[in-house]
Amino acid sequence: MQALTFAPPPPPNDQTEALRHEVRDFLAVELRDRPAQKRAESWSGGDPAFSRKMGERGWLGMMWPKKYGGHERSALERYVVLEEMLAAGAPVGYHWVAERQSGPNILKNGTQAQRDLILPRIARGELCFCIGMSEPDSGSDLAAARTRAERAQGGWLVNGTKVWTSSAHKADYMILFCRTGAKSDDDRHAGASQFLVDMKQAQQGGMTVRPIIDMHGEHHFNEVSIEDLLLPEDALLGKEGDGWKQVTGELAFERSGPDRFLSSFTLLVELVRELGPAAPERAAVAIGRITSHILALRRLSRSVAGMLQNGEDPALQASLVKDLGNSLEQEMVEIIRLLTDAEPTEAEGNPPYSVVLAHLILTAPSFSLRGGTREILRGIIARGLGLR
Amino acid sequence: MTDQLADSAEKLFTAHAGKAVLGAAEQGVFPQPLWDAVVEAGFTAALLPEEAGGFGATVAEAMGLLRISAAYAAPVPLGETMLAGWLLARAGLAVPEGALSIAPVRTKDRLTLTRDGDGWTLTGTATRIPWARDAAAIAVLAEGPDGPAVALLPKGSFTVAHDRNTAHEPRDTITVEATLPAGAVALANTTAAQLRAAGAAIRTVQMAGALSRVLSITIGYVQTRVQFGRPIGKFQAIQQNMAILAGQSAAALAAADNATDALAGTLSPLLVGSAKARAGEAASIGAGLAHQAHGAIGFTQEYDLHYVTKRLWSWRDEFGNEAEWNALVGRAALEAGPDGLWPLLTAA
Numbered sequence: 001m002q003a004l005t006f007a008p009p010p011p012p013n014d015q016t017e018a019l020r021h022e023v024r025d026f027l028a029v030e031l032r033d034r035p036a037q038k039r040a041e042s043w044s045g046g047d048p049a050f051s052r053k054m055g056e057r058g059w060l061g062m063m064w065p066k067k068y069g070g071h072e073r074s075a076l077e078r079y080v081v082l083e084e085m086l087a088a089g090a091p092v093g094y095h096w097v098a099e100r101q102s103g104p105n106i107l108k109n110g111t112q113a114q115r116d117l118i119l120p121r122i123a124r125g126e127l128c129f130c131i132g133m134s135e136p137d138s139g140s141d142l143a144a145a146r147t148r149a150e151r152a153q154g155g156w157l158v159n160g161t162k163v164w165t166s167s168a169h170k171a172d173y174m175i176l177f178c179r180t181g182a183k184s185d186d187d188r189h190a191g192a193s194q195f196l197v198d199m200k201q202a203q204q205g206g207m208t209v210r211p212i213i214d215m216h217g218e219h220h221f222n223e224v225s226i227e228d229l230l231l232p233e234d235a236l237l238g239k240e241g242d243g244w245k246q247v248t249g250e251l252a253f254e255r256s257g258p259d260r261f262l263s264s265f266t267l268l269v270e271l272v273r274e275l276g277p278a279a280p281e282r283a284a285v286a287i288g289r290i291t292s293h294i295l296a297l298r299r300l301s302r303s304v305a306g307m308l309q310n311g312e313d314p315a316l317q318a319s320l321v322k323d324l325g326n327s328l329e330q331e332m333v334e335i336i337r338l339l340t341d342a343e344p345t346e347a348e349g350n351p352p353y354s355v356v357l358a359h360l361i362l363t364a365p366s367f368s369l370r371g372g373t374r375e376i377l378r379g380i381i382a383r384g385l386g387l388r
Numbered sequence: 389m390t391d392q393l394a395d396s397a398e399k400l401f402t403a404h405a406g407k408a409v410l411g412a413a414e415q416g417v418f419p420q421p422l423w424d425a426v427v428e429a430g431f432t433a434a435l436l437p438e439e440a441g442g443f444g445a446t447v448a449e450a451m452g453l454l455r456i457s458a459a460y461a462a463p464v465p466l467g468e469t470m471l472a473g474w475l476l477a478r479a480g481l482a483v484p485e486g487a488l489s490i491a492p493v494r495t496k497d498r499l500t501l502t503r504d505g506d507g508w509t510l511t512g513t514a515t516r517i518p519w520a521r522d523a524a525a526i527a528v529l530a531e532g533p534d535g536p537a538v539a540l541l542p543k544g545s546f547t548v549a550h551d552r553n554t555a556h557e558p559r560d561t562i563t564v565e566a567t568l569p570a571g572a573v574a575l576a577n578t579t580a581a582q583l584r585a586a587g588a589a590i591r592t593v594q595m596a597g598a599l600s601r602v603l604s605i606t607i608g609y610v611q612t613r614v615q616f617g618r619p620i621g622k623f624q625a626i627q628q629n630m631a632i633l634a635g636q637s638a639a640a641l642a643a644a645d646n647a648t649d650a651l652a653g654t655l656s657p658l659l660v661g662s663a664k665a666r667a668g669e670a671a672s673i674g675a676g677l678a679h680q681a682h683g684a685i686g687f688t689q690e691y692d693l694h695y696v697t698k699r700l701w702s703w704r705d706e707f708g709n710e711a712e713w714n715a716l717v718g719r720a721a722l723e724a725g726p727d728g729l730w731p732l733l734t735a736a
């Protein structure tokens with residue numbers, strides 16, 4: 001059970017706290033007029049102009065080498081920027097996936113040309129990425145993916161369907177997970193690869209993106225059907241057949257950050273505003289409990305950030321942080337709604353608290369699905385415990 | 389904490405805190421050989437500054453030792469002796485040898501100092517005092533004529549009525565009417581709230597240690613207990629519960645580390661309070677899942693699990709339960725207001 005150890009998180013220092021204040025000053029101006037219901041979108045809310053401004057400040061690709069447009073800063077400095085953005089409800093959605101996992105994947109596995117082409121643009125906040133993993137018959141069981149790339153004249157010929165692809169309608173690139181060979185009898189993870197797909201080009205040659213409207217009435221995710229799409233030779237990301245290893249490496253970045261426990265933070269802020277300092281004891285206890293959970297999660301999450309920086313593989317720890325974090329994000333909504341008599345509604349003209357509450361009630365079910373379901377995460381943890 | 393220090397602690401408790409010792413302690417037998425070994429190893433001095441008799445360990449190392457002792461359910465006043473030494477050293481009083489405790493530990497209990505010639509008289513009653521019957525001395529945070537003062541109350545200068553917690557650890561009532569020499573009293577630069585916070589930090593670390601043991605006992609059990617032809621750990625329902633248990637254990641360890649930081653720093657009530665509350669909640673969830681996974685065997689005197697779970701069920705309430713600390717944390721959040729809430733959390 002050694003695997004469950006969390007390394008001590010890198011300690012804050014003058015530099016990180018100076019950065020924190022720089023970010024806060026920036027946000028105080030940038031978000032001055034951003035209403036609570038927009039802040040509540042958390043990292044689902046995006047604005048390309050905002051992403052560019054973050055890029056100008058040097059707050060994207062912070063840990064990457066300078067030669068790729070990065071800033072060679074520490075995991076903790078990046079963490080500070082992430083958490084300040086999320087706590088303030090900044091519109092970070094445009095670059096979020098690119099900066100969180102696609103960029104690090106390309107940095108680790110990409111060719112020189114891919115790195116040179118893509119990384120500086122992510123660091124400038126110019127690129128939006130989407131994740132092409134899930135399929136109609138392959139959700140939790142990612143290894144069951146059927147989308148297939150075959151070697152063809154001039155590259156790879158791809159056929160299949162991806163689904164639930166967030167931002168595919170806006171994205172510049174997709175990192176596509178698909179089959180390139182056969183599974184072997186003893187390894188159902190064999191024979192998969194990742195591709196770096198230029199979305200504009202692809203949609204002129206065999207890819208169709210159709211919106212799927214979620215139950216909240218929003219268009220975030222899509223169905224992406226791919227028919228005889230010819231990808232150039234150099235679209236392969238990493239090594240042919242290493243897709244499974246690469247995709248699981250990506251998931252450690254995807255699962256451990258503050259985005260996995262701060263999705264409901266705006267609701268807590270609006271509750272505190274609504275109740276005021278004279279709130280009843282019952283509310284103080286409930287708010288204290290939520291706060292106590294956040295403080296423990298912050299420590300765990302910063303620890304994983306430090307482990308990633310040191311080149312360790314905290315996949316198990318990341319799953320644990322996401323599971324604890326998603327449970328809190330969802331529970332927060334249920335706890336908070338009982339602390340006032342407001343009824344949830346997003347209709348215009350209602351007070352921000354009611355609107356934010358409704359927003360979170362209607363989006364919270366997705367928190368323990370996206371990025372790996374609760375049950376799957378717990379399965380990974382159980383494996384780490386030696387039970388599977 | 390260095391691996392070497394951790395190893396030596398593991399060895400010590402493995403050798404001296406076995407089942408027979410734990411069982412006898414529940415019957416009221418103080419485990420003298422275990423205690424002698426703990427003192428001999430220097431663990432009781434680990435939280436003391438060097439000038440007060442410490443050996444230069446960091447606060448994190450001291451708390452690491454305490455966490456390991458709790459994982460073994462070691463039935464000795466290591467945390468209390470550390471806490472008493474901490475209180476005495478902060479007041480500039482010499483730290484005596486032997487087992488120590490602190491008083492009062494309940495918010496409503498008061499011990500009062502009045503002048504008596506060159507010396508002092510200390511009077512009052514304090515309940516739920518850990519290990520009072522076994523302590524060589526008790527460090528008292530008393531109400532003095534000039535504000536809070538720390539007094540060192542030696543064995544024999546108070547009477548003890550036995551009481552205990554759910555794990556049969558001594559939690560006695562002391563009644564004091566003692567004359568103390570001038571040198572046994574000093575002005576305190578520790579408030580009652582700070583002593584309570586330090587006590588809460590100690591219990592948080594202990595809970596994290598005990599819960600990590602609950603996890604390892606339980607994982608071991610579900611891998612060996614066979615039902616329906618396979619180890620019960622192969623059933624997904626069990627696996628999912630073990631993942632929850634592991635998550636609660638990790639959260640408790642993170643809380644303990646936060647509490648340790650607070651103890652090493654300014655004793656931030658927000659950091660300590662949130663940690664005590666979070667670990668307490670983890671204790672409740674974790675102990676419940678562990679017993680469920682064990683079936684009837686875990687409900688027996690014979691099986692080890694109860695030595696740790698019974699401690700968890702008391703430690704979560706001692707020095708303030710989740711409701712008390714969460715209320716304090718929540719008040720701080722409400723007072724910070726919508727714009728101050730996040731800065732409050734990052735400064736904790």
Ligand SMILES: Cc1cc2nc3c(=O)[nH]c(=O)nc-3n(C[C@H](O)[C@H](O)[C@H](O)COP(=O)(O)OP(=O)(O)OC[C@H]3O[C@@H](n4cnc5c(N)ncnc54)[C@H](O)[C@@H]3O)c2cc1C
Binds near residue numbers: 133135372
């Ligand atoms: C808002 C949102 C955004 C998303 N964005 C993307 C995206 O950008 N790109 C992308 O590729 N995917 C995306 N997804 C898809 C997401 O990764 C999948 O929803 C998730 O992996 C689960 O797959 P599924 O929905 O097919 O459910 P299923 O896998 O069919 O699961 C249904 C239920 O069965 C449970 N289950 C399945 N297998 C097991 C098992 N072995 N043991 C126990 N329980 C099991 C699951 O936990 C779940 O409760 C998104 C999903 C959401 C909700």
